[in-house]
Structure formats: C-alpha cells, structure tokens
Amino acid sequence: MLITMLKSKLHRVRVTAVELDYEGSCAIDAELLAAAGILPFEQIQIYDVHNGERFTTYAISAAPGSGCISVNGAAARRVALGDLLIIASYLQISPQEAQGWRPKVVHVDTQNREIRPTLAV
Template sequence: MQRSMLKSKIHRVTTTHSELNYEGSCAIDEDLLEAANILEFEEIEIWNVTNGARLATYAIKAARGSGIISVNGSAARQAQVGDLLIIATFARYEEAELKQHSPSLVFVNEANRIVSVKSATPTQLA
C-alpha cells in the first residue's frame, strides 16, 4: 500500500505578484524551490492563509534571491499581492519508506528570505 504524504512545505510566503494575464503556474524564487526540494513544473498546492482559498497548480522558477512569489493565470483570482501563502507538495510512499520519511519545511521572513529549513518528524506533523 502507498500513502500520500507531505513532501515539502514553504510556510507563510508573501505574494509579491498576481498576474492574471499569464498562462498559469506559480513563480517561486529558485532559492525557495531548492530548499523545499520542489522541481520546476512539479505540482504544488497553494493554501492562502489570508483569504482561505486553496488551489493546485505547478511551480516555475523565479530569479534566485528575488523573493518572488507570483501567482499566475486563473489562480491570480485567488491571491493578491501581500497575501500570505503556504505552498506544499505531496508524494506517494510505500509503507517501508515511511520510517525514513521526513518532509522539508522551509520558513521565511516577510521578504520571503529563508529563516530556517527543518526536516519534520511524525510528531511535528501531528
């Protein structure tokens, strides 16, 4: 049996751009993608802390060190500049893999600069 588990999370980033007339996706500072182990074009979940909206899209790279979080295309209707977001990815794991499973948790400051990166343990996820 496989279980769908949290793979990574970027916690409480601030939306810097909301581009309705763009073909879609979410542009994320490459430093944040790397820290969270998120690949370009990987599916992401976005949870808007400010307004409660939830959506799925895919990640694209924004310039390294820029702090950019740009919600694009139709998703732009769900996030405005200044909104706080949680960006998460999930993956399927076999039962045997769960003993070593440890999601990457990336925490940022108000400028979307990395403050800390942690590996979660099951008790931290409860």
C-alpha cells in the same frame, strides 16, 4: 500500496505579484525551490492563510534571491498581493518508507528569504 505524504512546504511566503494574463502556474524564487526540494513544473498545492483558498498548480522558477512568489493565470483571482501562503508538495511512498519520512519545511522572513535552515519535521 502507496500513501501520499507531505514532501515539503514553503511556510507563510508572501505573494509579491499576481499575473492574471499568464498561462498559469506559480513563479517561486529559485533559492526557495531548491531549499524545499521542489522542481520546476512540479505540482504544488497552495493554501492562502488570509482567505482560506486552496488550489493546485505547478511551480516555475523565478530569479534566485528575488523573493518572488507570483501567482499567475486563473489562480491569480484566488489571492491578493501581500497574502500569506503555504505552498506544499507531496509524494507517494510505501507505508514502510513513510515510517521514517520527514518533510522539508522552509520558513521565511517578510521578504521571502529563508530565515533558518530547512527543517525536517
């Protein structure tokens, strides 16, 4: 049996762009992806702190150090420029592995730059 656990999250990143005329996905600063351990094309869950929207898409890499958080395609209708998001990734592991599991949590400043070392909660 496997259980689903939080793998990592980008906590309270700010939407910097919304691109409706795009095939889909969420472009995320490559440095933030690396800090959270999220791979390009990995499934992510997005939770909008401002309006309560929750949806699934996949991550793509944006320029490192850009602070880019661009919600694209149909999902662009679910957020507004400047909204705060929590972006989460999950993994499936055995109950035994879950006993010692700690996700990565990345906190950012108002420019979407990491403000403290990635934490294992």
